Amino acid sequence: MVVSRTYGQLCPIARALDVVGERWTLLVVRELLLGPKRFKDLMARLPAMGTNRLSDRLKSLERDGVIAKRILPPPGEAHVYVLTDAGERLRPAVLCLATWGLERPVDERMDPRTARAELLALVRCGLAPPELTRGAHETYEFQIGEERFHVLVNDGDATPRSGSAPFAPDVTIVCDIPTLLMLDSGQITPARAKRERLARIEGPAAAVRRAFEIFSRKHVTDTLRVVPG
Secondary structure (H helix, E strand, O other): OOOOOOOOOOOHHHHHHHHHOOOOHHHHHHHHOOOOEOHHHHHHHOHHHOHHHHHHHHHHHHHOOOEEEEEOOOOOOOEEEEEOHHHHOOHHHHHHHHHHHHOOOOOOOOOHHHOOHHHHHHHHHHHOOHHHOOOOEEEEEEEEOOEEEEEEEEOOEEEEEEOOOOOOOOEEEEEOHHHHHHHHHOOOOHHHHHHOOOOEEEOOHHHHHHHHHHOOOHHHHHHHHHOOO
């Protein structure tokens, strides 16, 4: 049985924390911001959480209307967890926390093996100015090492999703994480990465340019510059 904890305060902040303030809860939300996940998918991405705690958090979030359980259509037919509309409205809050976290020093307790390119995509897409993709309707698929994810662009909105694109992507980018980080920071250009066979990049030039502009570290720098400090 899930025990419901509360701060017991008549305050919207306290009420929000009643729902998502428990340890690991927002990381579950983070994963579902990247699309539907099976229990084992969440466990694979949050192994230190443990199965019992994950099960408890999922029950609490479902009870509070943040997530819902769905069945994938054939041939998948697997049970997955998805964000409800209320859960999706947590995206700006999660991105604000990400922006704040970028200013924190790296803790020696952090395991570098937990770095994932799709988490970089979640932050970069959330901070990218809408005018970059205004009027564009495109899909970019990334294979970064063993990871595969895609970005759906729809007239000013760029949404990252785990896994392969559901249809043929307009842009395909294949490389490892070190190369992606060099591209992200501007240390190398896409043309040089292709020339030196550090990456496979396919797609129309304008769409490729947009894909890398979304991933530009400059958007993060600009965001941090305007955040009061």
